[in-house]
Amino acid sequence: MRPRWRKVLADLFGNPVRSLLVVASIMIGLVAVGMITILHRTVSDDLREGYQAVNPANIQVRSVPVDDDFIRHLTHLPGVQDAEGLRVFDLRIRSGAEQFKSIRIKAFADIQSAVIDRVRLVEGRWPPGEKEIALEANRMVDVKYRVGDLVEIKLANGTLRSLRLVGIVNDQTIGSDGGGAGFFLAPIQGYITRGTLEYLGQPDEMTGVHLTVSEGQNDLAHIQAVADRVLQEFERDGVATSGVVVRRSTDHPNAPYIEAIKAVLYLLSFLVLFLSGFLIINTLSALLNQQIEQIGVMKTFGATRFAVIGIYLALVLVFSLLGLVLAIPLANLVAYYELGDIAPTLNFIARGARLVPESLVIQVVIAFLVPQAAALYPVLRGTGLPIQRALSGAGSSAEMEMDRLTLWLSRLKGSSRPMAISLRNTFRQRVRLALTLLTLALGGAIFIGTFNMRASLESFISRLGNYFIADIIVTLNEPYRVGEIQAALKRLPEVETVEGWATASGQIVLPDGQAGETVLIQGPPDGSVLVKPIMLKGRWILPGDRHAVALNEYFLTRFPDVDIGDTIKLKIGGKESEWTVVGFFQFAGKNIGLMAYTNYDSLSRETHTYGKSVDIRATSTRKGLSLAEQEAMSLRVEAYLTGLGYKVKESRAGQTIRGRTTGGLDALTNFLLFLSMLMASVGSIGLMGTMSLNVLERTREIGVMRAIGASDREIFRIVLAEGILIGLISWAISLAAAFPVSAGLARAIGSSIFGTPLPFQYVLTGPAIWSGVILLFSFVASFLPARSAVRMTIREILAYE
Amino acid sequence: MQFHPTPNGSRALIRLEGVCKSYSTASGPFAALKSVSFEVKAGEFVGITGKSGAGKTTLVNMITGTDQITSGEVWVGDVAVHRMSEDRRSRWRGRNIGVVYQSFHLMPSLSLIDNVMLPMDFCGQFRPRESRARAVELLREVELEQHALKLPSEISGGQQQRVAIARALANDPPVIIADEPTGRLDSVTAEVIFEIFAGLVRRGKTIVMVTHDQGLVERVDRVLQLRDGVLDAA
């Protein structure tokens, strides 16, 4: 081997710690970018393909009872692949000694041959036979049943029925009939065969049809066209429909959350690229600084500039290759670990590790471009120096320059001599310091931004509370007279206000006359104190308004043409009616879907329940009840009403919906925290590199200090103080850098989940925790260099040259 | 490369004419060499002396071309050193001038034999196998072949300087320029180094050596005395 290549190897192995640092800084960037690419690809692939594999319904129709012949007839319509009847109804399941929770039970018309909305068996067997049930795995924690147990179901009339739990299944279609939060808002899910219906007090009739299209499963316009044909058949047969949902086979209900994760990943991959670029520039320029004298020697003995550049780029190439070889498996390991972590929380199935070619390509390209590009400036600078300047070590002469800031800092009153020395050291290598600070500050900014984003989410969701001011919400099995219930509840000393609301689920009637998306319609009584809307535009409903509606902000994005003063058509209970838009209010965006508020009078007339209500809301005489207190109250009120002979379907705390909505976002927050910790470790590796290089470069200076009598402890303290000082400065910068990062995160996550940016929030939790993390990191990062500085003997220091 | 007689017919191998060098410093330009002219004949052993700061290092750097001249001409053989680009000068120097520094300047991460082979690698006059044999031979000449695989940090200063001389001879250059090669060595070791140089002169090399050592000054062919950037009349 030629001596010049032996020099490359010698530099590589001659200083293993330094080489490791360079390789680590290249590797960490590659791992991050590789991991992000793998996740980006696999998350959406697994979500889409996994969902497609369950053969989800493209068209879901809710209707009055339909007969089997009609359903069979639908399968012969052009464009229809399969059609299956089902009956979905809500009952209550025993979840504790005296506790019942809502359960949504889906009965299949023909469970043996059902092919649409396939569930995946997790435990036990499928399908359930008569008087048997399967439960969905995601909500199993709410009830403590095991396979083989008898599950107790409370019927509408209060009767208890027992079903044998034969299987636990995973159903990816939960939430597919509504907005994005459907999965998280969904109650416990149960699956039965048709034969069990009667046992549960249900008529043996199907009230819905799920259909798949034979082609164009991913073409929404085509699916809508097929749906229109299907609806025409319903109309011709005189079967009233009450809701239609069309979906592509790839539209997993939780896709918005994945979109949010992907948006964050995009943002992060840019930051990570910057970070690892800084890191590499940092370590390589320090390495080349140490080589300047050798460059001068090589040029003295006949090396051209080109030859010298070749030597160092070859060295960098070896570093890159080593970093790449380590990064590829590591990136995969981290990515698939994280994927396995996200998948269950978002109810999709991770298909496990596989090769993602583009992650390899990106890693290879970055490995060969970024370090070389980062090395280019220092290499050109080093090789461009006149030989004599290089031989005298040009790097060190620049180091000795001190500017006024540094002098001022080192003369700070009250700072001890070692402290003054570390201050001087810290500010000497200006560029390296800047890069280290940037790396750490970016990691910190993302960490702090994560907490701020969480706060933004919470503040956004807490606005939902304005629409759920009641402490308890009681849903009755059938409409009761509002006055009667009010009188009954007012007799309870803990109850303050009672309101009976009208509610309905309608459909928006599109300009072409077809019924479109489902709209949730609420009708609080005039002057209701249980809703305090946040208006975006126009006004809220006023007492005496007739057929006036206020719409949520999702209408603005879904139907941009609709404005205040316009009339919209809603189909409620099979009948179309016209409503005047008076305003738009802020709700939870597309996550919940379309919502409209009107007043009780207008809505109850449409639903023919004037004077009656199934939706009773009440407040306690005590203010500010906690969720637990609200739940306790709801149990007492339910028992009381049941005792009076009212049939209660469900009674829940006012804060329930808020809690559930937030729950879905925890997955996101955890994911972000994980990513920011990753960034922080990138930063600390950078800091460790900086510190060790500083120590290495100052070997001589440390030798002199020891020669003039500095103790081990003093030298240790100087190096440690320097590292911690850098950490603290980066902390201060990250506080400021967190502003744009938080705003970016709030925008990215807000628009992918809610279709609207989240309100900006800055909470102190992030800075507080980060200050601890950064202190720990900078301590660890400077501890090893400090120890090695102390361990250097004077002889070694003098031999170093 | 062959050395032809200079155009004016003299037998000078190294010729400096009106060489000036000024450094830019914080307090303005500083003239380290003020119009220095002299010649060195092939096969001569010339010593340069002078007080510290007199400009000795600056002067030899002008001959080796490791620093940029301010004005004047430097000829080595028929080559105008002052006119060459840095890269061409590097290649030319690698083949024609062996440089020995006071502080050795060995490559710390390379073994002694690799240090000696490095100039051959850059200049490509010898094939790889040849160059290894040659490096062993050169190390034998300075009596260090048994240490060939050691690192510079594993041997003494005098031994390092001998390796540096072997390296200077790697491409068999006709000229050796040494800047205080014994400056960091004790007198016994310095004597060994001087004897190596004397032997080289006997074999026809031309040597310019900067030295402080009065004892050594008396033993060279000719001495040039520098004072504040000006040559004293001999």
Ligand SMILES: Nc1ncnc2c1ncn2[C@@H]1O[C@H](COP(=O)(O)OP(=O)(O)O)[C@@H](O)[C@H]1O
């Ligand atoms: N790079 C430089 N920049 C400024 N002044 C220099 C530089 N190198 C040398 N000098 C000055 O030039 C003069 C001659 O230096 P030098 O040739 O090293 O002297 P000698 O080798 O005789 O001790 C000295 O006064 C020295 O301070």
Ligand SMILES: [Mg+2]
């Ligand atoms: Mg000198």
